[in-house]
Amino acid sequence: MPLSDEEQRILREIEENLKTDERFAQKVSGTGSMYAGAIRTVKRAVFGLVVGLVGMVLALRVHFMLAFVVFAGMLALTLLIESQLRMLGKVGARDLAQNLRIPRPRRPGSDAD
Numbered sequence: 001m002p003l004s005d006e007e008q009r010i011l012r013e014i015e016e017n018l019k020t021d022e023r024f025a026q027k028v029s030g031t032g033s034m035y036a037g038a039i040r041t042v043k044r045a046v047f048g049l050v051v052g053l054v055g056m057v058l059a060l061r062v063h064f065m066l067a068f069v070v071f072a073g074m075l076a077l078t079l080l081i082e083s084q085l086r087m088l089g090k091v092g093a094r095d096l097a098q099n100l101r102i103p104r105p106r107r108p109g110s111d112a113d
Contacts (some may be wrong), residue, residue, distance in 0.1 A: 019064045035091075038084045045084070052077065 003011065052074040059067040 035088055038088050042081055042088075043083050045081045048077045049074055049081075 052070055054066050056074065058068040093113050
């Protein structure tokens with residue numbers, strides 16, 4: 001079914017608005033990520049797990065109940081990571097993996113390109 005002239009005009013207006021919307025362009029282009037918030041949350045939660053592990057070891061020296069409280073916090077962070085990764089799905093997980101890759105510095109004299 002072909003579009004009427006009015007519908008085609010409305011469609012052209014929508015396309016023009018999308019072309020000029022910078023926030024939308026950043027989200028769908030390679031420079032921005034639709035998953036940036038979830039990726040940031042996962043990174044922070046992983047950092048929290050590392051800090052929690054150190055905190056739990058130190059808390060064991062004070063009292064076992066304090067260490068248990070720290071462990072419960074680490075469990076909550078793990079559940080947060082799991083829920084964020086589930087929300088990301090396969091495409092978002094690939095995006096996360098690409099964001100986590102750190103370029104390796106080249107050794108002097110290496111010819112690998």
